[in-house]
Amino acid sequence: MATEAKRQKVDDGSESLQDFLQWCDRVGLVLSSKVYVSKEGTAADYGMLAKDSIEEGEVLFTIPRSALLHQGTTKVSSLLEKEKLSLESSSGWVPLLLALLYEYTPSQSHWKPYLSLWSDFKALDHPMFWSKEERVKLLRGTGIPEAVDTDLSNIQREYKDVVLPFMIRHPDLWNPNTHTLDLYTQLVAFVMAYSFQEPQDEEDDEEDEEDEEEKAPNPPMMVPMADMLNHVSNHNANLEFTPESLKMVCVRHIHKGEEVFNTYGQMANCQLLHMYGFTEPYQSNSNDTADIPVINLYKAATQGVQSDSDRRLIEERWELLCQMTQDKGAFVFSKQGCLTDSELHTALKVFCMSEEEFSEFKDNEGWEDDDDEDDERISQALSSEGLLELKPSWKQLIHEAARLTLRSYGDGEEEEKVVDSDRVLMEDRAAFKGLSCRQRRALQVRFGQKMILNRLMELTKL
Structure with a gap:
């Protein structure tokens, strides 16, 4: 399945493109003779293609900072x-x-x-x-x-x-x-x-690392020519910043006729659709993720709780976790495991502690003296391989939280039906082709997330 276009530009582009390229010459934007902008053979309406083979490290184009559009370069x-x-x-x-x-x-x-x-x-x-x-x-x-x-x-x-x-x-x-x-x-x-x-x-x-206040991020700016390049996770070019200019640099060999792709970073399909209006095909995006809302772990912990005292204990643990996690509303999972591993590790530990351990944990305000569980060990424990070896009580919580999350995609259906409904569309080429662009993009997002959650359920099944 071909990579979907990052975005559509102009419908009638030849004249607009020529005007733009002439403008690039006037403002000092230097384009390598080995690349050209075209509507043919690209993922998007416009894209950049290689006229000749390009080696790693070669500069594809250079943009002087005076040709960047932002609040400092406008007439106002x-x-x-x-x-x-x-x-x-x-x-x-x-x-x-x-x-x-x-x-x-x-x-x-x-x-x-x-x-x-x-x-x-x-x-x-x-x-x-x-x-x-x-x-x-x-x-x-x-x-x-x-x-x-x-x-x-x-x-x-x-x-x-x-x-x-x-x-x-x-x-x-x-x-x-x-x-x-x-x-x-x-x-x-x-x-x-x-x-x-x-x-x-x-x-x-x-x-500034000792400053208490976090430094504000640099404001966004428009970068002519760089925004002509489309994105894939397996990109072959990258934008580099220098005091005088910005340069698009080849990061691996590009064959003659191949499209030049930039990257926007490690972006899941939900982020690509939300921020850019496009997706990568299912399984093409190595950065795809799925979120499990923290509230679903709490709901999983309350399942089967009978007595009022046990329920009060769960509520107390939940209140403490809310204070500790603050704005972190979800645990993020990729195909390789949990990306927010330290947060999930703490939540699982708190929910599964004995009453005595929890009392001590509260007294220490969440701080622990032992160094047995360093970051690397936690990351390994919550990787796809490590999940298989987790304590049964931890696996059960993750399993149930993933199940509750999967059900949120449907309208009350069982999680198996929620997954299978999209699987049919993904595997039936005629049905997939009959979908609108929006339906296809939404399906790529949904199905990628569902498959991560479905695999998570398989890894944590008791």
Whole structure:
């Protein structure tokens, strides 16, 4: 099955592409003679292909920092800097989004040849643009509907409380009738799908490691040409940052005619669909994961509890775990085992302690003196191989929590039916081909998660 396109760009692209490539020349973006941008033979409407064989370490293109679009390179940069305190928000994206609102609409913008590649944003197909009913029907249990509801609520609040008052104060630069909430939402999706974030400087991190407050991440920026590349987990190129420029560098041999793929990091299909509007085919994404909500481990622990005293003890353990885990709402599993192993290890230990052990644990406020269970040992114990050797009581809790999570994908059906309903669609080529793009992407997310949970149940079966 072919890799699905990362995203769709323009429908009629030849003229827009030529304008963009000429603009790249003018701004000093240097493209290797060994690659070219094309609509033919690529995973997406546009992509980058190799004209000749390319060796590891070769630079595919170089982008001067002056050709990056962000709040510091827009015509309204001085105003955005002057009033940056009034533009603070939970997302940290408002200055960039205001810059994009300003640069996207005028015909004479310096950035027009770049932004014209997305002339109407109709190709953006993040779940935030699906109907609520469609999200619930296709993505139930995946965590995406809840994440999208939060996104939309935050976008609306940010626009109403921060962006709109700022635009009203500067009617010569922004017009609420043009720069609407709908356009703002589309630009949020654009930034989610196409922007890049510069990694924190490791030396700065070392200097600040004693600071109590966590350093804020670098703001996102738009990187022309780099965003033409599609993503796969098994990528062959990577974006490198230097003080003067950004460089796309080949990280393994690329054959003539092969597509050049970048990576957005270790992204599960649910993250790819939520943030970028696409998925990798089932089994192609080596980074796929499934979440087990922490509450499901609690529900599993309460099963079979008869006496009031036992129930009170479980409640007390749950309250302590909630204090310890704080915002960590789920345990994350990959095909290799639990990725949040220390959190799961603590939860299993607390739920399965004797009453005396729990009392001592509380007295120590969750701290333990023994060093027997170091990080490496915990990681091994909760790997796919290690799960087979867990204590029966621990295996039972994980098994039941996975079962409860699997059931959340369906409408009251048994977990076997929940898995089999999607398995039929995945294995029937004609049925799969008959699905819409949204249905296929949702299926890739659901089935990948279900298979991880199903295997987890098999590994923890008593």
